[in-house]
Amino acid sequence: MISNTSISFNKFLQMGAINGDAELDEEEIAALKWDIPFYRQLGLLAPASPPGEIFCETCDEMASIYYSNGVAKAACPNCGIYTPPSYQISFWRVCYDPVVQALYTGLGCTEPTDLIIPKTLWKLGRCGIAGQSRLVYVARGINIPQVNDSILRLLPNNRTFLLLVFGDLPQKNVCPDFEADRVFSINSLMTLGEDGLHTDTAPIRDTLELLLKTAPPKVRGPGKNSKIGDIQIKIRDHLEAHIVGEYDRMETCERLDMPYEFKTVLQKDFTKMFNVNKVMVSRAIREDPYVRDLFKASRNFDLMCATARHLIKEENKALGRRPRAS
Numbered sequence: 001m002i003s004n005t006s007i008s009f010n011k012f013l014q015m016g017a018i019n020g021d022a023e024l025d026e027e028e029i030a031a032l033k034w035d036i037p038f039y040r041q042l043g044l045l046a047p048a049s050p051p052g053e054i055f056c057e058t059c060d061e062m063a064s065i066y067y068s069n070g071v072a073k074a075a076c077p078n079c080g081i082y083t084p085p086s087y088q089i090s091f092w093r094v095c096y097d098p099v100v101q102a103l104y105t106g107l108g109c110t111e112p113t114d115l116i117i118p119k120t121l122w123k124l125g126r127c128g129i130a131g132q133s134r135l136v137y138v139a140r141g142i143n144i145p146q147v148n149d150s151i152l153r154l155l156p157n158n159r160t161f162l163l164l165v166f167g168d169l170p171q172k173n174v175c176p177d178f179e180a181d182r183v184f185s186i187n188s189l190m191t192l193g194e195d196g197l198h199t200d201t202a203p204i205r206d207t208l209e210l211l212l213k214t215a216p217p218k219v220r221g222p223g224k225n226s227k228i229g230d231i232q233i234k235i236r237d238h239l240e241a242h243i244v245g246e247y248d249r250m251e252t253c254e255r256l257d258m259p260y261e262f263k264t265v266l267q268k269d270f271t272k273m274f275n276v277n278k279v280m281v282s283r284a285i286r287e288d289p290y291v292r293d294l295f296k297a298s299r300n301f302d303l304m305c306a307t308a309r310h311l312i313k314e315e316n317k318a319l320g321r322r323p324r325a326s
């Protein structure tokens, strides 16, 4: 049976499909059947700043709001000073960070979460699922054309990542080249119980396992080089995604006037990520000139920028997109 809690929590997740901060008053929250103290405790709701002035309930004149000993008071030029009704001054902001955090923990992601577009796009790093290592992204507003454009631009160019979206799955008209087995609605992955948020990874695992069973067998590379070839591909994909992601993060920081710190990749990160030894990793990088260049670029700021610009241009060309405005 679907409880009222899960229906109302589904509405909470669904609201995440709109990007930006939704601010609701007490009546709106009551209509949604959200338990304010419980949602507050979980960090899903936070008090929003009260309005500086309200319409006086008695005479419709603007009454300014001020605080006396922590209690809100309204000062109306006609009616004088009075205590305003709480629905006029209590607003709540809907917060999705705890949902992102619960997905991160529930999926067992290991790298630190990277906020790529504030309140819109998160990179959760890699998770191990169905015997595979997948990069995971979380997005809000995927079905809003302008937002969708910036999200797609920041996702890596390989198609092996998982994208978890708030609200409905991407519509074909906004994401024409999106494969359905890589994108999941958070509504299908998360529930709210008495003890908090729960992530259920089964829908992802089942889909990936089914895909593995039905996929044609992989064409292996020649003889003993096949394994190193596999690792080279994985390192290449990771480095390309990292470089583009890093460049975009730098641009985002610059645009938002936030401090930016250049993050580099270490060879030992790959040993953990792909479960191979150090010798194998250094061989894989050394023996493929392109991977070697990518690795060098991931460790040098100027090279990183140049490489990222090149990768973005190539990707846009491949997808027939117009170049981004710089």
Ligand SMILES: [Zn+2]
Pocket: 056, 057, 058, 059, 060, 061, 076, 077, 078, 079, 080
């Ligand atoms: Zn008044």
